[in-house]
Amino acid sequence: MLTRVILDDLNARYAYALDSGKLDLWPEFFTDDCVYKIISNENFGLGYPVAAIYCDGIGMVRDRVVAIMQTAVYEPRTYRHFVGTAHITGQEEGGVTSEANFALYESIAEREPRILFVGRYVDRVVMADGAPRLRQRLVVYDNYRVFNSLIFPI
Amino acid sequence: MLTRVILDDLNARYAYALDSGKLDLWPEFFTDDCVYKIISNENFGLGYPVAAIYCDGIGMVRDRVVAIMQTAVYEPRTYRHFVGTAHITGQEEGGVTSEANFALYESIAEREPRILFVGRYVDRVVMADGAPRLRQRLVVYDNYRVFNSLIFPI
Amino acid sequence: MLTRVILDDLNARYAYALDSGKLDLWPEFFTDDCVYKIISNENFGLGYPVAAIYCDGIGMVRDRVVAIMQTAVYEPRTYRHFVGTAHITGQEEGGVTSEANFALYESIAEREPRILFVGRYVDRVVMADGAPRLRQRLVVYDNYRVFNSLIFPI
Amino acid sequence: MSEQPLEVPESRAWPQEGSTTRVPYWIYSDPEIYKREMERIFRGPVWCYVGLDAEIPKPGDYKTTWIGDRPVIVVRDEDSSINVVENRCAHRGARLCWAPRGNSSEFKCPYHHWSYTLKGELSGMPFRRGVGGKGGMPKDFDLAANGLRRLRVHNEGGLLFASFSADVEPFDRYCGSEVLSYVQREFSGRPLQVLGYNRQIITANWKLYFENLKDPYHATLLHAFFVTFGLWRADAESACVSSEDGKHGVMISRNRDRAGVDETSTLSSFHSELVLEDKDTVTPRREFADGKVVGITLFPCVVLQQQANTLATRHLIPISPSQVELTWTFFGYADDDEAMTRLRLRHANLMGPAGYVSMDDSEVLNQTQIGATACPDDRAVLEMGGKTADNCDHMVSETLIRAFYNYYRTVMGL
Amino acid sequence: MSEQPLEVPESRAWPQEGSTTRVPYWIYSDPEIYKREMERIFRGPVWCYVGLDAEIPKPGDYKTTWIGDRPVIVVRDEDSSINVVENRCAHRGARLCWAPRGNSSEFKCPYHHWSYTLKGELSGMPFRRGVGGKGGMPKDFDLAANGLRRLRVHNEGGLLFASFSADVEPFDRYCGSEVLSYVQREFSGRPLQVLGYNRQIITANWKLYFENLKDPYHATLLHAFFVTFGLWRADAESACVSSEDGKHGVMISRNRDRAGVDETSTLSSFHSELVLEDKDTVTPRREFADGKVVGITLFPCVVLQQQANTLATRHLIPISPSQVELTWTFFGYADDDEAMTRLRLRHANLMGPAGYVSMDDSEVLNQTQIGATACPDDRAVLEMGGKTADNCDHMVSETLIRAFYNYYRTVMGL
Amino acid sequence: MSEQPLEVPESRAWPQEGSTTRVPYWIYSDPEIYKREMERIFRGPVWCYVGLDAEIPKPGDYKTTWIGDRPVIVVRDEDSSINVVENRCAHRGARLCWAPRGNSSEFKCPYHHWSYTLKGELSGMPFRRGVGGKGGMPKDFDLAANGLRRLRVHNEGGLLFASFSADVEPFDRYCGSEVLSYVQREFSGRPLQVLGYNRQIITANWKLYFENLKDPYHATLLHAFFVTFGLWRADAESACVSSEDGKHGVMISRNRDRAGVDETSTLSSFHSELVLEDKDTVTPRREFADGKVVGITLFPCVVLQQQANTLATRHLIPISPSQVELTWTFFGYADDDEAMTRLRLRHANLMGPAGYVSMDDSEVLNQTQIGATACPDDRAVLEMGGKTADNCDHMVSETLIRAFYNYYRTVMGL
Ligand code: FES
Ligand code: FES
Ligand code: FES
Ligand SMILES: [Fe+3]
Numbered sequence A, B, C: 001m002l003t004r005v006i007l008d009d010l011n012a013r014y015a016y017a018l019d020s021g022k023l024d025l026w027p028e029f030f031t032d033d034c035v036y037k038i039i040s041n042e043n044f045g046l047g048y049p050v051a052a053i054y055c056d057g058i059g060m061v062r063d064r065v066v067a068i069m070q071t072a073v074y075e076p077r078t079y080r081h082f083v084g085t086a087h088i089t090g091q092e093e094g095g096v097t098s099e100a101n102f103a104l105y106e107s108i109a110e111r112e113p114r115i116l117f118v119g120r121y122v123d124r125v126v127m128a129d130g131a132p133r134l135r136q137r138l139v140v141y142d143n144y145r146v147f148n149s150l151i152f153p154i
Numbered sequence D, E, F: 001m002s003e004q005p006l007e008v009p010e011s012r013a014w015p016q017e018g019s020t021t022r023v024p025y026w027i028y029s030d031p032e033i034y035k036r037e038m039e040r041i042f043r044g045p046v047w048c049y050v051g052l053d054a055e056i057p058k059p060g061d062y063k064t065t066w067i068g069d070r071p072v073i074v075v076r077d078e079d080s081s082i083n084v085v086e087n088r089c090a091h092r093g094a095r096l097c098w099a100p101r102g103n104s105s106e107f108k109c110p111y112h113h114w115s116y117t118l119k120g121e122l123s124g125m126p127f128r129r130g131v132g133g134k135g136g137m138p139k140d141f142d143l144a145a146n147g148l149r150r151l152r153v154h155n156e157g158g159l160l161f162a163s164f165s166a167d168v169e170p171f172d173r174y175c176g177s178e179v180l181s182y183v184q185r186e187f188s189g190r191p192l193q194v195l196g197y198n199r200q201i202i203t204a205n206w207k208l209y210f211e212n213l214k215d216p217y218h219a220t221l222l223h224a225f226f227v228t229f230g231l232w233r234a235d236a237e238s239a240c241v242s243s244e245d246g247k248h249g250v251m252i253s254r255n256r257d258r259a260g261v262d263e264t265s266t267l268s269s270f271h272s273e274l275v276l277e278d279k280d281t282v283t284p285r286r287e288f289a290d291g292k293v294v295g296i297t298l299f300p301c302v303v304l305q306q307q308a309n310t311l312a313t314r315h316l317i318p319i320s321p322s323q324v325e326l327t328w329t330f331f332g333y334a335d336d337d338e339a340m341t342r343l344r345l346r347h348a349n350l351m352g353p354a355g356y357v358s359m360d361d362s363e364v365l366n367q368t369q370i371g372a373t374a375c376p377d378d379r380a381v382l383e384m385g386g387k388t389a390d391n392c393d394h395m396v397s398e399t400l401i402r403a404f405y406n407y408y409r410t411v412m413g414l
């Protein structure tokens, strides 16, 4: 039921929501008991839990949105996501596990566009409230370090 | 009828035509009353009409091809398009509105490959003469400025 | 039977195998009589046969894996593949010919992520042993030159 | 706090042989020359273009830009006058405004919230008197002595200029009467409306771009599109006019018909078989009484373009010896009819990074930068139209470039 | 083989006017200053942080890192002691270890297989005696004279430091007793466990980052998140403490409740309406008896952070005058309970490249670098909290920065 | 118009201690050294490789390339002779040819259409006599004095060389008779056919690459693939031969069987269990009567490679002190049979950016550049095979590198 084509649809909507600045739509992609992390491949591979962004439950996902919109100080910029074709890696209770490559570009005034992050999504996707949702999205990035700041989710 | 998968097919053929240098095939993707623009997100966001390439009607699309092939002076180069999964944003008379992210790489002799443009297509797609065609393609680019020249369409 | 969606699936699995370091799975994507080459657009366009990697038959594909794993000396790195939507360019005995754009990013410790290769796959795909397999994959890269080394297949 | 003295090696001597007609290539790549240009030219007694009055129509509207390598804010004050201040907090140096444009009643630095008026005066900061009786600024701290650096400003018919120098001449004297008359022909005070931007990096030294617009003769050869459609032809009634000191230049010509039987038709750039489906793209509507096409290079950093019905300022912002940002601001007059705006947008296809004509320039200038950088000790030969820098009544000449470098050498001490 | 003498132009003179309260911007971009910093500071008589003891727990465990612009290997020897050697083969200069970490019983260079012990002693190479009686190394070749450069090492409660200098003071004297006591408060010898890294490029000079952590006052203004949730407030009981020479600094404060009716609530950075769904993110559990929040800048390259329940070292690795790599190593104590680890991870959301608080810093520091680079001959004004560099019992002060530059000028001869 | 004098600081003194066996690391990163190399070596009295005769078989065929930092065009003239001219218009410096190759009967600059013959003579330009009696070039303008710079050319059995110097020795004297005989062994005049290119950036100084091919001993250690399959072994019958002055070098060896019981089998790089499915990849067919494998470094910018059945020139084009472009041109003889071509292509898998063997080199050279750049004031130790620069009859030696630097120091005045 959760086919590869459906996962691609989900990822396209996800990218569209973030890239068009509709940050308030972002929590909609997650289940209430979700885990969302942006974590380096280094930490992931070594089993270290620390992440650049660490959300354990939908509340922390929503808090991230609120904090970015209300307290963060940053130079205006545009993010642009590219998500590769999803690959279903397994079936589990109520859904599937899957991975998809991603690349994120950053554009800022007076600068050249820059590849900011490159890596893979490690997902657990389930049907919830009539739509496919992310029970887990680990954003595992390959790049060794972050170029200055990471403002928005990936 | 114009499903996301069909739009992806269209975008794949479009990228193939441009990237393999078949510039003369490019007008085939448009309707006669098409609008095609390559416009910065800055102008687009501010409501300014000026575009790097501005075609209002199929004639101007064809003129662009002729002028590039016959009058333009430029260093040889290869463009390579990446188009993300399309996202249908609405239905309208005879077709759909949709968006898709794109990235364009440029390769030139003696230089490293370069990300030249990154942004989104803002499309209106209809069925015409038995095939899905672009009534509108706005190439809205995120990057603040163009690195030297933009030779071919995006 | 070999539809565009099936080719995209194949490419997604292919990218997943390479990007997750499962190099031993890579030969599985090829037929026994396969041709695999990583060749510059320059050589390809001029009709020169020399390639950065040249495999004529599954044996040479397997040899490449063995040599990388056992004799090559290189700084650790991660590759990340992006493959565009496939485009079927023709039908032939037992399968199809097709093309797809690709981009390859390299991430190394202490360095920024880098776009290493950009180009297109020129493929011949057939059904063999119950799965779609590559009878030919020409990795035709646009970039003029290779930045330092190419360690893994593309 | 004087500038670090710039040391340009003695070997950087201008070629003796026909010095007016020779330009050494090291001026396009030497970092010490570049530093000296920033100091003596861009921060010197010049009027630098900073934008159009129409970009910031309302009080509090601001835009950020650069004068050479210095970031500035151009802002409309409460009383509608224009202020230009350095975009750098007087406390510890953070850029004040981070966005390309906005509207604000004051400038507040994000780092420690020092606040400035739209004139750049420091109006205050939090905790100036401390917290709970502890800390705070010294009693003798003088707000008035710690404001932003404010520049001199001139508004010429909607064109905004600023200067770091207190000694810069008044704008009319700076232009000279003849060049000024060409500026005022396009910028008469008739209200402008912005139509949009094109921003590009030109991968060449800023002077190579400036030269390109002082070289009417290249346009008849390089630009096949121009020649083919008669928009710029060597046999058109033309002129080259410099300011007396040579720093500004004006190229004047006329749009003509498609080439007939003359020199042009024998050129390889003329394509007699070429036909456009959209004729309007190459058919200007007459809008200036004199029927002229005029391009002005206003030293040091702006080109005023009027070609067919496309009007634009082209702002040069040097980034390094080998790169310059070029910001095209397209505009029309506020009272343009719809048909005219339609033409302005169509004709804008000739300009910018993908312009039918301008694309050739960014390509060829990059190639010139490559050649000039590789051979710094060789030099250009500028003898088309003679060896002097006089004005002329045709376009088959490099006289405006010769005039420019005569001036440049004086300012730069070369 | 002495270093190439560094020539810093005489015009690089420190501003005379109130020299303790003025910092010239050229120190953030001048390449000669940067080279001198590498020589006199990073390769000088200092203790440079190189990692945590807990990163390399087993014999043979190593990590690679940098001291300024020099690559080094930090390795645990067979006897569990720590060695630090240059990561560069003594033969022809190849880096020895190419991976960020590993475990090995020796270091073997990939190029010609010269082998070194974990102490950096050259133990041998293939073909030393030739092949078939031909070739090989000269008889007088001295293995002992061709080892790796070995550095002095200090382990302070799990924090590892190294020094290129034979003359560096013992670590306790280097810190001074007061600063040392704050270091030992967090690093008492209680075993640590690594929780993970965050690595980022800060697009600013390394000293701007160091200053940021010597500036408690910015945190109450720039960081709306801090202020809103009471994690750092100007009215909290606070102090600023320097080592006697000024090179190290300690900022001390307390986490408080949400702001009430005081200075803070009138600040634009205070958002009284803001509520988080996950309260734990902003609710520290008390873990240090003194209830303090402490941030230490230990010259020249580490910040020791304790904020809420997140503990981390922040290692500064200069890359160029305008970039510094910042490696955050998050850790806890080996005997933390699960609930504490859960809080440490939650509170890590405040830190790093996407930190609710730290994100503001990387953004504002980049803007400061842009401003300072554009105007090297201007200078910062550091008068908050007075004009001296004394310790104080509040946070409304830039005293730690003033103290730092007093020291810096001495070392750098400026 | 003389070059700007190059100032290399006095501290750049070659190490006194055993000067033949020590190479200071600053030669790999110092920009002044690099500039001096461009002037004294690449534009000095040397023969620089520019391509193969077989790349431009027909009259009008041209290719563009670089000699050090200067762009040149290599073109076959109407009479089939080869010309090499600078790729830079004599007018205002634009590169003339923008594509890597082509065919043309003349060179016409895109900017103002100055035209040159295939010998580089200026043949004319549009509007030379003006338009309608106005403008044009001065009467005394001398076409003959404004052509392209033309270089001296030598064709050695299909290998093309050029020189900026009028004083360069004849090619045979430049090589010396012994090196020349090795060159002629492979390039006897037997017609060549190009099989294709591999282009890569080596992220290391150009001399490090050159050294690598003067270092037969590394190949027996670093290259596990070589050792395992017997293609290069320390115990093979071998020799190292330099030209008398030391600038050129020849490494001679033989392909052998898989290693048996000898020094090689005890090396960690020998993998006795490794078996390839495609045996042909590691099974050369004998093609040279002497059974030798020969690698020649021809100063300053080409390596002539013969290994198994893969033949290639490797052209070094320095880009900066820390990068060099390496262009591999693979070729065979025009009369090769199909089976031989099949082997040449298979064996090309050993070479290039992904070569089973060459991949190791690009990796290790990058690591060497990192190490050498970090520690410019340290130096390499070159004592393998003794302390002199004599030829030897084995490969366990760094003698060719020592010979090279003896020569280099003379040319560079170091
Ligand atoms: S830097 Fe602007 S207020 Fe401190
Ligand atoms: S460089 Fe390390 S062994 Fe030769
Ligand atoms: S630069 Fe070549 S003709 Fe003018
Ligand atoms: Fe032009």
Ligand SMILES: [Fe+3]
Pocket: E212, E218, E219, E223, E357, E358, E361
């Ligand atoms: Fe902060």
Ligand SMILES: [Fe+3]
Pocket: F212, F218, F219, F223, F357, F358, F361
């Ligand atoms: Fe090698």
